[in-house]
Amino acid sequence: MTTEKILIVEDEPEALRMLELFLKSNFYTVITAQNSKDGLRLLYENQPELAILDIELIGDDLTGFDICQRIREISDIPIIMLTGIDDPNYVIRCLEAGADDYITKPYNKNVLLARVRSNLRRANNIIMKELNNTIYEDDFLMINLLERRVLCDSEPVKLSPTEFNLLSALLENSPRVVEYSSLLLKVWGREYVDDVDYLRVYIWHLRRKIEQNPKDPIYLINEIGVGYRFEKQ
Numbered sequence: 001m002t003t004e005k006i007l008i009v010e011d012e013p014e015a016l017r018m019l020e021l022f023l024k025s026n027f028y029t030v031i032t033a034q035n036s037k038d039g040l041r042l043l044y045e046n047q048p049e050l051a052i053l054d055i056e057l058i059g060d061d062l063t064g065f066d067i068c069q070r071i072r073e074i075s076d077i078p079i080i081m082l083t084g085i086d087d088p089n090y091v092i093r094c095l096e097a098g099a100d101d102y103i104t105k106p107y108n109k110n111v112l113l114a115r116v117r118s119n120l121r122r123a124n125n126i127i128m129k130e131l132n133n134t135i136y137e138d139d140f141l142m143i144n145l146l147e148r149r150v151l152c153d154s155e156p157v158k159l160s161p162t163e164f165n166l167l168s169a170l171l172e173n174s175p176r177v178v179e180y181s182s183l184l185l186k187v188w189g190r191e192y193v194d195d196v197d198y199l200r201v202y203i204w205h206l207r208r209k210i211e212q213n214p215k216d217p218i219y220l221i222n223e224i225g226v227g228y229r230f231e232k233q
Contacts, residue, residue, distance in 0.1 A: 036066065140212065167210070
C-alpha cells in the first residue's frame with residue numbers, strides 16, 4: 001500500500017472530485033486545489049511526490065504552464081500536465097515549462113494511473129552510476145552525469161528529470177544505437193514502449209536545448225526505423 005502524496009490542480013469541480021476519488025481508491029494521499037494560489041500553497045505545505053496540473057485554469061491569473069514553472073524552480077517532483085487541446089505546440093510548451101509527462105483529455109483513468117505509477121517509479125529509482133562514461137565534454141557541450149549538470153557554450157542548461165534521464169541513457173550507451181522501445185522502457189517504463197511518437201517529441205525538445213542547430217543535429221542522431229544514438233564529437 002502506498003502513502004505517496006499527489007497534488008492535483010484542476011478548476012473543474014466534478015473532474016477534480018472524480019480524479020481525487022480514483023487515486024484515493026488506489027491508495028494515494030491526494031491533495032486538491034481549484035486554483036493556482038491554493039495549489040502552490042499546498043505544494044509548499046505538503047511536499048507531494050507528484051503533481052497533476054490542468055493547463056487551462058479558467059479565470060485564474062496563472063495557467064498550468066505557469067504553475068509547472070514555479071514548481072520546477074524549487075522541486076524535481078514528476079509533473080503530469082492535463083490538456084483538452086490535442087496540439088503539438090501544447091506538448092512543446094509542457095516540456096518547456098518543465099513537465100515530465102502530458103495526457104490529453106478525455107483520458108482513460110487506468111492509463112492515467114499507469115502514468116502516475118511510472119513517473120513515481122522513475123523518481124524513486126535512484127541508481128548509482130559507474131564511474132566510466134559519467135562525464136562528456138567537447139568545445140561546446142559538457143555533461144556530468146553524477147552531478148546532473150549540462151553546459152552548452154559554458155552556460156547551464158536546465159533539463160527536467162525526464163530530459164536528463166533520456167540524455168543520460170543515450171550517453172551511457174554511446175556510440176551504440178539504443179532502440180526506440182529500449183529507450184522508452186528505460187526512461188519512461190513499460191507503459192510507454194510502443195509510443196515512438198512520444199519519444200520523438202522529447203528528442204526534438206532535447207535537441208532544442210543542447211544542439212547548436214536542432215534541425216541539423218550532431219549529438220542526438222536518429223537511426224531511421226531503429227533508434228537513437230549519442231554521437232561524441
